[in-house]
Amino acid sequence: xxxxxxxxxxxxxxxxxxxxxxxxxxxxxxxxxxxxxxxxxxxxxxxxxxxxxxxxxxxxxxxxxxxxxxxxxxxxxxxxxxxxxxxxxxxxxxxxxxxxxxxxxxxxxxxxxxxxxxxxxxxxxxxxxxxxxxxxxxxxxxxxxxxxx
Numbered sequence: 001x002x003x004x005x006x007x008x009x010x011x012x013x014x015x016x017x018x019x020x021x022x023x024x025x026x027x028x029x030x031x032x033x034x035x036x037x038x039x040x041x042x043x044x045x046x047x048x049x050x051x052x053x054x055x056x057x058x059x060x061x062x063x064x065x066x067x068x069x070x071x072x073x074x075x076x077x078x079x080x081x082x083x084x085x086x087x088x089x090x091x092x093x094x095x096x097x098x099x100x101x102x103x104x105x106x107x108x109x110x111x112x113x114x115x116x117x118x119x120x121x122x123x124x125x126x127x128x129x130x131x132x133x134x135x136x137x138x139x140x141x142x143x144x145x146x147x148x149x
Contacts, residue, residue: 010075016125018118019076019084028088028111031061035089036103050093058085088114 013019038053039046065081091110095101101109 007070008073010069010073013074013076015080016121018121019074021115021119023072024084024115024118025111027061027065027084028114029107031057031085031088032092032107032110034060035092036107045097054086054089057089058082061085084114084118087117 018024034057035053038057039050042049062078062081062085066078069075088110091113092103092106095106095109096103099106
């Protein structure tokens with residue numbers, strides 16, 4: 001499908017910008033739900049099947065993200081979409097199997113952790129800019145070398 005020339009291209013969010021909260025919550029929730037559907041028929045925990053199911057779900061979600069680009073005024077790189085989906089699934093498994101959370105609590109914890117991680121992009125970037133500015137100011141002050149205090 002060719003892009004609509006009348007439709008402006010979505011703005012690419014930088015690594016220092018978080019995706020919208022609603023998207024992160026819905027996307028991560030969907031990733032975990034689909035993963036659980038994929039492994040629902042497995043009686044005992046099977047790490048190989050889990051990994052294969054995770055790859056299938058992540059691939060499907062990346063494709064859907066790409067196809068729905070026209071419905072958003074923003075976008076993020078495919079690697080970031082893959083990471084977000086994979087992290088949601090992986091964190092859900094960690095909460096459930098390593099920390100003994102019930103499946104629904106494990107999913108909620110994973111989604112919230114992904115949301116926090118996405119929001120942290122902006123906080124970390126701001127702190128890095130502040131540190132760089134402080135270092136730059138310190139380097140230009142008399143009596144200081146290299147931003148030392």
